Amino acid sequence: MLNMVEGLARLQAVATSPVVEAVAHAFAAAGKDLALVGGPVRDALLGRPTHDLDFTTDARPDEILAIVTPISTTQWDIGRSFGTIGARVKGENVEITTYRADEYDGITRKPVVAFGDSLETDLTRRDFTVNAMALKVPSVTLVDPTGGVEDLVAGVLRTPIDPQISFGDDPLRMLRAARFASQLEFTVAEPTLQAIAALRETIRIVSPERIQSEMVRLLQTDDPSRGIRILVESGLIDEFMPEVSALQLEVDEHHHHKDVYEHSLTVLRQAIQHEKERFPDAEPNIALRLAALLHDVGKPRTRKLEPNGGVTFHHHDVVGSRMVKKRLQALRFDNDTTAAVAKLVELHLRFFGYAEGAWTDSAVRRYVRDAGSLLAELHILTRADVTTRNKKKAARLARAYDDIENRIDELAAQEELDSLRPELDGNQIQATLGIGPGREVGEAYKFLMEIRLDEGIIGSEAAEQRLRTWWSTRA
Structure with a gap:
């Protein structure tokens, strides 16, 4: 619960910080009003970290630039047409925007930019009351025309x-x-x-x-x-992103399966928890979190109700991977993120075959090869995908995944799994077979890669001999 006494003390600390004081006194000296606005005020009251310093003022953009130039090392005016001037003051970035009184046409998101003369009018055009509070500086006066403090408390x-x-x-x-x-x-x-x-x-x-x-x-x-x-x-x-709500599959009295929507939200929460445990100082992994949310989106399309009352979702991993790729492309996600999420969705079931029976070293190598640079994310997603309430089953799956990770580590130490590749490269293949670049080199590379996956490291001499034998027996 918000403690207003502590919150106001935190606001006072922000208002008297070197950066805010420098900007505030510069505007006061120029005879212009200035207020810290929005997120910084909200977060200070809540006791949350304050990252960005956003100000609003009655000064126009040209006046803002003239005021901040003497106290800043850098200025930028990319947002000048919207009334915003940025500057770096005492090592921190600040943005200062002229009061706004925009109007919208209801057809596009682009407002008809209009500068205002009132702080209160500027605040009422913002998104939510908790973001519509301002702290006048240097006077340190809280302005809250829409009840933001009450909503923070509630x-x-x-x-x-x-x-x-x-x-x-x-x-x-x-x-x-x-x-x-x-x-x-x-x-x-x-x-x-x-x-x-x-x-x-x-x-x-x-x-x-x-x-x-x-x-x-x-x-x-x-x-x-x-x-x-x-x-x-x-x-x-x-x-x-209709695929998410489609996870709310109907369950009739004859065919029962777990709630896929609730399961997906649980997997997302558990993936975030595992992510923080493994990489406590890393930025949030968006590809992993998208994969956790969307890993089962193929289930609605692949659901089949069996006569015995069971339900199957055969190949939902492959179908879901294609669906995810199409959706993320439509939302203009970058290619790397899209490919990563699609790959994780495609592979998210692979481990459960391991839990049902021991894998050969070859199968473990292929698991690592297929995951590639996403192995850490696949580890997290697979662990997060266990949401059963059966404690014995959950413990068995956890032990099985501990085992596969240990085996990966052991094989990695022995065989350099992080750089899985044949023991002969393209140039060596050409020299061994006496051929030039072409399709045959690719086929030979694939043949040697299968040996690498099945048998591990056999040595370059053995690899050359196996290659010559394969080449001599080709049809």
Whole structure:
């Protein structure tokens, strides 16, 4: 719960930090108002780390630039047309924006930029009340025209104005509601939720790149499932990632299977937990988190109800991999992320064959080869995919995966598994067989790779002999 006394003390500390004081006194000397606004104010009150310093002012862009130039080492005006000037002051980046009083046409997300003269008007045009608070500096006066403090205390996300108007102005705010709900562990006010459901189709005017960016920021939170539930329950996710809500498979009285949707959210939470344990100082792994959420998206398309009351999902890994690749491409994810997620989805079932019976060294090598650079992520995803409530079964699977990881480590120490390749390269193959570049070199490379996977390291001389024998017996 928010402690206002402690929160105000933290605000005072931010306001008297060297950077804020330098900027505040520069604007005061120029006769201009200045206020720290939005996220920094919210996070200081909540006791969360403050990363970005965003200010708002009655000064116009040219005036802002003139004021900050003497106190900064660098300035940038890429956002000048929207009233924003950036600067580096005392080693920190700050952004200062002229009060805004924009209007939207309801057709695009692009506002008709209009500068305002009132801090209160500027605040009421923001996305949520908890982001619509400002701290005037250097006077250290909190300005909260829409009840942001009360909503912080209640842990509620609410728009400063009618949500129908707010989301109508900028539909991307609906996605931000889900992200902030997860980031802050807040609930969304019922009228705000109803507006998201009613206006969900308006998200179509938002570019795929912006939707992707918000989804990434949601997945970077400690528990994205809260926000994902909001997206699914409101129907908003159906507009850009319908595969997630499709995981809510109907279960009839004759055919029973686990709740795939709830299972997927559990896998996502467990994957994040494993990720933090293995890589405590790393940035959130978006490819892994996407794979955890989407690993079973092939199940709805492959579900088959058996006469005996069972349910099967044959090849849902392969089908899901294709679906994931298509969806992430539509959302303009980069090629590396798309390929990584598709590969993890394709491979997420591979381990369970190991749990049912011991693998040969060859099978372990192929597992490593197929995972490639994603082996660590596959380890995490596979462990996270165990959500059974049967403690004995869970313990058995955990032991089996401990075993496969140990075997991978042992083989890696013996055989350099991190760089699995034949013992002869392309040039050596050509020299051994007396041939030039061409299709035959590729076939020979593949033949030697199979030996490497099946038998491990046999030595270059043995590899040459096996290659000559294979070449002499080719049809």
